[in-house]
Amino acid sequence: SQELEQSPQSLIVQEGKNLTINCTSSKTLYGLYWYKQKYGEGLIFLMMLQKGGEEKSHEKITAKLDEKKQQSSLHITASQPSHAGIYLCGALYNNNDMRFGAGTRLTVKP
Amino acid sequence: GAGVSQSPRYKVAKRGQDVALRCDPISGHVSLFWYQQALGQGPEFLTYFQNEAQLDKSGLPSDRFFAERPEGSVSTLKIQRTQQEDSAVYLCASSLGPAEAFFGQGTRLTVV
Numbered sequence: 001s002q003e004l005e006q007s008p009q010s011l012i013v014q015e016g017k018n019l020t021i022n023c024t025s026s027k028t029l030y031g032l033y034w035y036k037q038k039y040g041e042g043l044i045f046l047m048m049l050q051k052g053g054e055e056k057s058h059e060k061i062t063a064k065l066d067e068k069k070q071q072s073s074l075h076i077t078a079s080q081p082s083h084a085g086i087y088l089c090g091a092l093y094n095n096n097d098m099r100f101g102a103g104t105r106l107t108v109k110p
Numbered sequence: 111g112a113g114v115s116q117s118p119r120y121k122v123a124k125r126g127q128d129v130a131l132r133c134d135p136i137s138g139h140v141s142l143f144w145y146q147q148a149l150g151q152g153p154e155f156l157t158y159f160q161n162e163a164q165l166d167k168s169g170l171p172s173d174r175f176f177a178e179r180p181e182g183s184v185s186t187l188k189i190q191r192t193q194q195e196d197s198a199v200y201l202c203a204s205s206l207g208p209a210e211a212f213f214g215q216g217t218r219l220t221v222v
Binding site: 033041099 | 151214216
């Protein structure tokens with residue numbers, strides 16, 4: 001979706017390293033989803049952020065939504081091979097219409 | 111069922127053939143989304159339903175694509191006269207509203 005830019009497109013990190021994935025919207029968001037997808041499988045929900053400045057964590061994954069509600073970052077601490085996959089941000093706009101970024105393909109080298 | 115169910119999981123169609131893809135959302139979920147995902151790409155929005163009303167169909171790539179949800183539950187995505195460029199994974203998601211959206215496993219369509 002051109003309304004939603006995700007970066008980087010791909011990322012290769014050494015196991016144990018930290019990493020950040022960014023998602024930027026051209027419009028103010030009603031909500032922002034983060035999903036993970038393994039090849040050939042459906043999307044697994046990670047987190048949803050709705051309030052400006054909100055931050056949520058699940059195990060070693062933290063996601064933040066900026067105050068203006070147009071940018072979100074996903075941070076993984078001490079990455080592991082199990083973190084590998086495609087990370088997708090999904091934007092919820094006022095009409096409850098959900099659009100996705102192109103995804104970030106994460107490879108974690110043992 | 112406990113989750114979103116899509117059928118078939120895999121479909122091979124000859125070019126020019128019509129196909130119908132089914133999505134069974136989670137019971138009671140108001141919102142239903144269809145996406146098309148090409149290999150190595152993020153899901154591209156196709157259409158969105160709130161109950162039986164199709165509120166947005168701006169993502170449907172051509173008039174060969176048609177989606178319906180007549181009773182506000184099960185939805186069908188129909189593709190007429192399939193072309194090779196229609197080959198992709200078709201994902202369905204449902205949600206109660208502005209909350210977590212649950213995805214099905216998708217239908218992988220291959221047009222030969």
